[in-house]
Amino acid sequence: MSRNLGPDGERALPKDHGQGHGGAGQGRDVGTYGLEDLALASRREGFKFFNSTLFLELLKKRTVRRGCCIRSFLSAEVITIERDNQSKEKRPMKMKPTQGVSYPRSGHAPVFHIAKRYFGDALIYCDPKKKKHCGCGSVPCSNPARTFSKNHDFGLHRSVGVPIIPSEHYFIQYRNPVRSIVSNFYLHRNNHPDMAKWADWETFARRCISHWNRFVDKWVLDFPSDADAPFYCGYETLIADPETRVREILSFLSDEPLDDEAVARILEQHPIAPRDRLSAFEFYDPIFFKELEDVTAERLARLELPSFAEEI
Numbered sequence: 001m002s003r004n005l006g007p008d009g010e011r012a013l014p015k016d017h018g019q020g021h022g023g024a025g026q027g028r029d030v031g032t033y034g035l036e037d038l039a040l041a042s043r044r045e046g047f048k049f050f051n052s053t054l055f056l057e058l059l060k061k062r063t064v065r066r067g068c069c070i071r072s073f074l075s076a077e078v079i080t081i082e083r084d085n086q087s088k089e090k091r092p093m094k095m096k097p098t099q100g101v102s103y104p105r106s107g108h109a110p111v112f113h114i115a116k117r118y119f120g121d122a123l124i125y126c127d128p129k130k131k132k133h134c135g136c137g138s139v140p141c142s143n144p145a146r147t148f149s150k151n152h153d154f155g156l157h158r159s160v161g162v163p164i165i166p167s168e169h170y171f172i173q174y175r176n177p178v179r180s181i182v183s184n185f186y187l188h189r190n191n192h193p194d195m196a197k198w199a200d201w202e203t204f205a206r207r208c209i210s211h212w213n214r215f216v217d218k219w220v221l222d223f224p225s226d227a228d229a230p231f232y233c234g235y236e237t238l239i240a241d242p243e244t245r246v247r248e249i250l251s252f253l254s255d256e257p258l259d260d261e262a263v264a265r266i267l268e269q270h271p272i273a274p275r276d277r278l279s280a281f282e283f284y285d286p287i288f289f290k291e292l293e294d295v296t297a298e299r300l301a302r303l304e305l306p307s308f309a310e311e312i
């Protein structure tokens with residue numbers, strides 16, 4: 001067997017040369033170590049976190065000269081990076097248990113995804129329509145461990161809906177009614193592809209504008225003044241300045257100091273951007289849209305919401 005091959009036929013690396021750089025290996029080998037070399041050394045040294053992507057990143061930044069002390073290199077470079085990553089991903093975060101109440105298609109999903117990435121396992125979610133996550137199926141959520149929940153208060157179609165609990169921590173979202181109703185129609189039709197006629201859209205829209213009025217009356221305009229102050233988040237303000245809004249939201253969801261670095265990283269990886277398809281809507285009709293808005297013009301003004309016709 002060649003001196004350069006290990007017991008498994010792998011190319012052998014210099015063993016740990018002790019303290020410091022240069023040491024015993026200096027001048028013996030020429031060139032640099034590559035990914036395979038580092039992987040082999042990593043196993044030998046008992047580093048359990050070998051990660052080829054991470055090592056490739058390291059090798060892009062810095063060549064590892066043959067003969068250098070492999071243990072020192074791995075310890076200094078890899079362990080530091082790995083520890084930093086672990087502390088970032090597993091930092092102990094706590095959430096204030098919060099009830100999310102939103103009119104459909106007003107930005108609940110992007111806020112949930114950002115919060116999930118930020119809080120990690122501390123976010124215990126409840127979507128009453130889905131079995132995954134909490135799975136209790138009740139509104140409001142009955143799980144005492146839950147830290148964030150979804151609720152569109154659909155009961156307002158028929159009655160007064162779910163009770164407002166004054167001591168609860170509420171995060172409330174709404175949006176221009178025309179834009180949210182059109183977006184909701186797209187979603188609704190995924191399950192009801194037979195709703196293909198103008199009359200189907202008109203019936204849906206008139207039913208929804210009535211729900212929208214009741215929703216903003218109850219959760220925003222007539223919200224009990226003696227209850228804990230909710231956080232109100234208009235979709236339009238979230239889109240206009242996601243960074244500011246997300247920082248405010250995450251601060252509302254936790255008493256812990258905001259991790260600015262984590263917020264910046266998450267927003268860079270998962271930007272919040274409008275996905276509006278209003279002009280492409282097959283029943284696009286500004287006259288009918290205006291008629292819908294006129295039903296609720298006073299509320300739009302009090303909430304300072306833009307008209308459907310304004311670009312956001």
Ligand SMILES: [Zn+2]
Pocket residue numbers: 125126127134135136137138141142143146
């Ligand atoms: Zn639940």
